[in-house]
Amino acid sequence: MFYALDRQAECTFNDVAKDSPYYVHVASAQSSGIAEGVGNDRFDGERSVTREEVLTFCARTLVDKKGYQVPEDLSAYANFTDRETIADWALPYVALTEQLGVVDGGQALEPQQDISRAEGARLLYKLFMMLYEVSPAQAAFYEQAAQADGGVTPLSLAPFGAAGVVVALGVALFASPWGRRYTRELSGGQKSVVAALMAVLTAALLGLGVVLQML
Template sequence: MSLSLLAGGVPEFAQGAERITGKAEEVFDDVCAQDWFCPYVQYVYENGIMQGTSETTFSPYATMTRGMVAQILYNQAKETDNIGEMGSETPVFSDVQADQWYFEAVQWAYANGKASGVGNGRFEPERQVTREELAMFLYRDAGQPYIGGELYFSDANQVDGWAKNAILWAVHQKIMSGTDNNHINPLGSALRSEAATMFQRYLTVPTIAYLTSAEESEEEREIRIFGRTVDSCRYPNSQTAEANQTWVRVPVWKLDSNGSKYSSTLDVQIHKELAGSIQQIFQEIYDSGEQFPIYSVGGYNWRGDTSSSEHCLGTALDINPNENYQCKNDGTAIVGKYWKPNEDPYSIPADGIVVKTFEKYGFRWGGTFRNSKDYMHFSYFGT
């Protein structure tokens, strides 16, 4: 791949590019306004994060090297006055020497924990960077925040152990998305179009906490579930909805025929972006000491293309439906039989651990609805 070079063989972007105005599709012959990557190329180009490979080409399907990524992060740190420590003048890696254009960036990246070598004292700066390596560069740059959960991709077993948290974080933060057929392609080389996308999202998308909370705004909730703000919280069809669901196993207490409590588990299908929160919620309910018994948990349920039910999103749960009925305000049952807290052990008390824990993580209880009551229901968007 050719690079725009200054005298002495130093790539222009290694010097830190100027901010440039102009439409990317008008500057580059290989970028069209209809291309999915056009807005991301526009962002990195006009903000001086990435330049073209020539005056008229961006080469969106060409690849990036490890040295390039280190240099881009270094330039961004200088741009934002967040340089941290300067790297040692003595080479850290045997294949990165002082006369190479990426030397200062690699030394800085290593000194500040932004990057590490590949073993045997080498950095391999001119090797194509893989998608999981690019995720790790950004994850380290972000300070390696806490993350947990599982990867729900067909090729998740190909993710190297050291990269799992980075991939989890990048996917959760909407920085990285899967390729076709539910693959994350961790070992594939990162294309320049993909790198532009990840840099744009990393630098502009609000940070999304791993676990939900009561303090989240409506915008933050929409970004978590849909990856963006939306006009209507609805999926267009069941295929789209189901592609965003996963199964989780949660710990519960149950009652045997003698009324004694025993430990068990239940499986529930839920939106994959809520999986960690749902597991945390049920773990806290289980550990609370109250030992509230749960025999049924219902999650995702497609109810038609025009339905506004949060069960169609996988963002609502129903617990013990018979004893926590949905009803009109006059008590007429719609679904279930009754709600008798402190009388029936399966009915959810308004001041109990179940309601408190769900509310702590930003879920609204249907027992507080105005037009009707739904005592079994807990929903992320509050509907």
């Protein structure tokens, strides 16, 4: 999701086996500074993850991919009613996520509480929007669509966009003066083949978009 995967990366955590399906992901996170483990060369990946840990992952991802830095004055951020329960190692990263709007201050964070899947998905959604600088209009559309039954993601919308491009090309080729000028050397049969191929491709892309929305 964050283009951080490095299949050649190696990790030094002694509790992540090389034949684990998560090995390359953990190794990539460690090599990029996103994951540092829990100490004693352990990753402890079989337990639930806490809110402060997920926020730390988010902050380190933004540091690695966008060049952000943790705030120098931590007193201005991490303004949660239970701030004193945030671990010292996590506080700078939690402060960065509040500064950037990944999480809202002014309320209880419960930093050492296990995060739910819904909370984690919401944070990853916000992080995705920040990493790829999605426009406010696109962000509003994706957020509204994600709340609908079945959900719509950028991935499921991509085939529809590609189908629109194919249709636009077809119009340009066969309806515009520019297109007719460049296709006049094609025979009627050749034009029919091109039109049929574009129609099949458009139908396939639309079908793929529907299938992705249903998954």
